[in-house]
Amino acid sequence: MLDIAKFDQINPPSRLLMGPGPINADPRVLRAMASQLIGQYDPVMTGYMNQVMELYRGLFNTENRWTMLIDGTSRAGIEAILLSAIRPGDKVLVPVFGRFGHLLCEIARRCRAEVHTIEVPWGDVFTPDQIEDAIKKVKPRLLLTVQGDTSTTMLQPLEQLGEICRRHGVLFYTDATASFGGNALETDAWGLDAASAGLQKCLGGPSGSSPITLSPEFEEIVRRRKCVEEGIRTDEHVDGDDEMIYSNYFDLGMIMDYWGPERLNHHTEATSMLFAARECARLILEEGLDNCIARHELHGAALLAGIQGMGLETFGDLSHKMNNVLGVVIPKDIHGEQVRQMMLNDFSIEIGTSFGPLQGKIWRIGTMGYNARKDCVLQTLTALEAVLNRLGFKSTQGAALQAAWNCYDK
Missing domain, CATH: 3.90.1150.10 (Aspartate Aminotransferase, domain 1)
Known part of the structure; x- marks a missing residue:
């Protein structure tokens, strides 16, 4: 028999978290998380979802319609973007300057991409010329970057990479988990096609929700693909743009239909995490x-x-x-x-x-x-x-x- 008496009520010690994340959540975010739950299609709830999209457009500095949350940690946002964009056999280029560049490589390989890397010693970053030279050589479909890598504490400059990608017909993504909110990120001005982040660092919240933003061009690519129907699993290559997405949970097309006016059921939104994400963004925009x-x-x-x-x-x-x-x-x-x-x-x-x-x-x-x-x-x-x-x-x-x-x- 289970001795329930040995399980005390959760009462963690008071800590000042001064590592690379997670950090202490803002008390106002914690209070928002303690709010009572409401139904996922309650007009108040869908109103909060629309507000989250608007607030995060302000943080990402973008006009992208599809700026929303992926339920899960920062890695969930990364996987949703890569799984929904990468087709088997696609060439991707990953500039690796720390641990999280290697993570992008691992996820891309699981998407059956042909992964190419360039590397610099940990503690350095890449110049735009180094990345453009690699793009000319590899001719990738996607450039996968990390903006801030906590393993090295370095911040990769992104300002010139969007223009380089446009000239070479390359989709441009960045993982901004560690940098978002505490360092400049200009999604539209820098020509980013997709970006993802997390709450548990500069945004002052808990881990468990991943804000993302997608350009219209990225949306079009996602919309041209389809989810494998329930019960069907195949490795057969699908010709043309009608490629299959082998994940239901991370299918951005389905998630967009859930966040959009159609409100097509995909999952039950993590209400308390949405409240947290909304408060994180609200507080930063209130501060400026x-x-x-x-x-x-x-x-x-x-x-x-x-x-x-x-x-x-x-x-x-x-x-x-x-x-x-x-x-x-x-x-x-x-x-x-x-x-x-x-x-x-x-x-x-x-x-x-x-x-x-x-x-x-x-x-x-x-x-x-x-x-x-x-x-x-x-x-x-x-x-x-x-x-x-x-x-x-x-x-x-x-x-x-x-x-x-x-x-x-x-």
């Missing part, structure tokens, strides 16, 4: 998107100043760093995981580790969303300096805080 980006830039710069003031080395090309995440090189003779455990256990502050070629070499510290605040930065610097000094890393006491304060004073 440019102001929100500037806030992330300010607190990211203050953290950087404090880390440098402490005498720590930073990782990667700082001219291409995301506003919201910083890579910090773990000092020699310091055990990185011991520092993280002391930060968590003694100060209730979480900072991130890393993986791949950077495993055990850097910490990743985030200043994003609700945690892009002065008090969060100063608390984190104070705790990190205290832990490092206790473990034998010598720094000038208080130098980190003074450097951060000086940054704020400017």
Whole structure:
């Protein structure tokens, strides 16, 4: 028999989440999530869905009609876009500068694409010329990019890539999960055909909903495909544009019919997550998107100043760093995981580790969303300096805080 007495009510400890995400959700978002549920076709609910589309057009800087949510984590948005656009045998080009470029490759291969990559060392980004040269060589149907890769903390410039893709007849997609809301993303001006994101970083919400936007050209491509009928599975190639989508849940054509005026049943919308996504967008647009980006830039710069003031080395090309995440090189003779455990256990502050070629070499510290605040930065610097000094890393006491304060004073 199950002993139910051993299962207490959920009561997680209070943590300050200063890693690369997730972060502490804004209390106003949590309050929105606690709202009572309503039916998925209630006019109030469909009204909220329409409002979400309008709000996220403002965040994506787009006029795209199809700007909506995919129910699931950020990866759900990525998969929905790639599964609905890639036909078996399509050539795709992925510029890889961190862990999440490899993720795009993996998903594209599962879509049976012919995947081509170019790579730079972790900590660097690509120039437009490097990407255009690869496009000329590969002649892909799609360019799949990551805007901000938290594994390296780098931000890939996208401004010139849309024009390059247009000249070469290439569809242009970016995964903006880590960067969206804290760094500029100009969907229409930059010529993006599709973009996806998540709530759990700069938007200040929980993981579980993925905002996406699709250009009219991308919509046309999705509409030319069809879902495999229930019970039918075939590997037979379908000639022409009438290609099959081998996913029901991630079929964007069906999801658009659900979000559109037809309201054709596809799934039951995740009501509480929609409330969260709506509040995330509302709060940022109330603050002003440019102001929100500037806030992330300010607190990211203050953290950087404090880390440098402490005498720590930073990782990667700082001219291409995301506003919201910083890579910090773990000092020699310091055990990185011991520092993280002391930060968590003694100060209730979480900072991130890393993986791949950077495993055990850097910490990743985030200043994003609700945690892009002065008090969060100063608390984190104070705790990190205290832990490092206790473990034998010598720094000038208080130098980190003074450097951060000086940054704020400017």
